[in-house]
Amino acid sequence: MAFSAAAAAATSTATAFVSGHHRRLSSSSAPSPSFSQSTHPRAVAARRRRAALPASRAATVMTVRADAKTKKSVLIVNTNSGGHAIIGFYLAKELLAAGHAVTVLTAGDEASDKMRKPPFSRFEELRSAGGKTVWGDPADVGAAVAGGASSFDVVLDNNGKDLDAVRPVVDWAKSSGVGQFLFISSAGIYKPTDEPPHVEGDAVKESAGHVGVEKYVAEQQFGSWASFRPQYMIGSGNNKDCEEWFFDRIVRRRPVPIPGNGMQLTNISHVRDLSSMLALAVESPGAAAGKIFNCVSDRAVTLDGMARLCAAAAGVAVEIVHYDPAAVGVDAKKAFPFRNMHFYAEPRAAKEALGWASTTNLPEDLKERYAEYAGSGRGEKAMAFDIDDKILAAVGKAPASVIA
């Protein structure tokens, strides 16, 4: 794909991080003034028409430089572990490359063991790009950022899952006069549906912690607020295994056990899709105001399909074994890294309101992910597959694949 070739050429590290490019397909040469971008239907449509390329996924890449007028001071409150940790890292890089001022406040202690894992182990990349990294308690953001920027234009909470964790951040932002508040929520809050995909506005589980946060943020009357609902991510620097789970089995020529019939659809996005969407919201707060965004790529993949794509990326065959977790007697969550059901959202609001375009290309992206996996030595490490073995025994399969 032309875009990823250009992006790869632009990187200086082996991890192929794309910097300084926004996925907005805009033909304008100057960034739009921050708050004055018209939301009039004709203007929106005009931007959309300029942005739309005829049936092509090749992005016209614009490097948007922030000038004195549109440079933002952004605070990212970031979790210290888990699948979402990588979001703050990529967003920080993207904003710094665009010339914005970024502070990342990671929850907890800088000395914690958790900080030895990626993306935290790579925070020097943020500092050398001009970003600030601090540690502290999100319950007292003021103390954590004291001595730094006197004020922030934008605060992103990529840490809390419920009001207890996020309320202090929201309250501090409000009292500090922050103009734009962004929250990383979760697509997991959507109620199961007979009619996929989950689209913005669909019913959510009212008892979910993230829902409480979204409501609270909406009530605060920030100049602009938005909530982003991600699913699963791949990308260098990920804190949580995703594609690695498949690679671990594939390189050892083990069958890949997948619950159900493997036709469950899910979104596995490259994290750059999330950072580009968030960056667009930062640069177009008017267009993003008051909105919920499914923070995902625009293609879903089946669970079987993910196994096949990982195997193709590794250049080997794969044997998929289906099983019923209940019948076999395993904990579904421990046995497999994805939900055993359709879990499929589409990023319709981001395309419509922000002119955002997805660039995730799983077949290509997984090749890059496999290259890093292969180079890491993880494939040679001794690894136990106790749950896999239990599953395979229950369905009558040998642990080693017959495929050479």
Added chain:
Amino acid sequence: MAATASLKSSLLLPSPISDFSGAAVSVSAQKRRKSWQPRGARMQVSAVADSKNILVMGGTRFIGVFLSRILVKEGHQVTLFTRGKAPITQQLPGESDAEYAEFSSKVQHMKGDRQDFEFVKTSLTAKGFDVVYDINGREAVEVEPIIDALPNLEQYIYCSSAGVYLKSDLLPHCENDAVDPKSRHKGKLETESLLTSRGVNWTSIRPVYIYGPLNYNPVEEWFFHRLKAGRPIPIPGAGNQITQLGHVKDLAKAFNLVLGNPKASQQIFNISGAKYVTFDGLARACAMAGGFPEPELVHYNPKDFDFGKKKAFPFRDQHFFASIEKATRELGWTPEFDLVGGLTDSYNLDFGRGTFRKAADFTTDDMILGKKLATV
């Protein structure tokens, strides 16, 4: 519940959506006035100014029935090319006598067999048309005589199919995705290629599964027969396969929107519903539409049976759905019907009135259910 409310309201009153009164069309014309058509596209509101001489290949069975009405209302001269086996026009349920008289007096008929290529070429050359809507074309050879006969054709609008897409682990299907040259719809692909190679201003529409009143493909009808008979619904596999239905009236609107539209020139558009649906979910949606209780679903492995030539289930046993984002973005088109609302419209105007195309045949159901009982 919303579905019940819409069922009741559509039974009581002819809604602008469910009949063919002028209100339905003027709503869409109003929308087009306000919508953001690009410069140079059809902005006309007055139909007379931009009236076209339109040939519809087909037009008496399903899609064309709704499309031709829209086109006549818009002030175009519409000729239907059919063998005349079905009545050229028929009054539709919910359509007033006055509306029907107006339509049937204006629409013209050209009787012929489109497989008779010589006849097609000579008769079309004699008449001359501005625009062709090819609703029932299957093979490229059928299209050649039409293009040969009409060198000044302004636009060839073709009803293709999302069935041309190559099966994929990555979904939804988008217009520039790989197509399957071996699919049973390859004639559609070959037609699209022919149109491109001949330099015709063409537009191709790829629907997924079409539904709505008068459907001759037993899509919703298949479920309604079983629901009415109080029978369980046999569904292959796990029932989590995802498909997509698009209402015929929304499809007709899309066909009308591409007419004379520069944004549609040499373009393909997927046209279907805004949301997709699982097989199990579709059974439940049909039940809601017809006011039936929630159905019993029976899942089975199709490999355990030999159904011979009979089809045990009306959908491909795989995920099959396409993104309509391009049409929404480029044409300003959005489907009016959601799934339950659209199925209710179909039920109220067709099956619920006692009409259907194919009589109920529960042979394969009994094979499946018999085996299930035997193994209990």
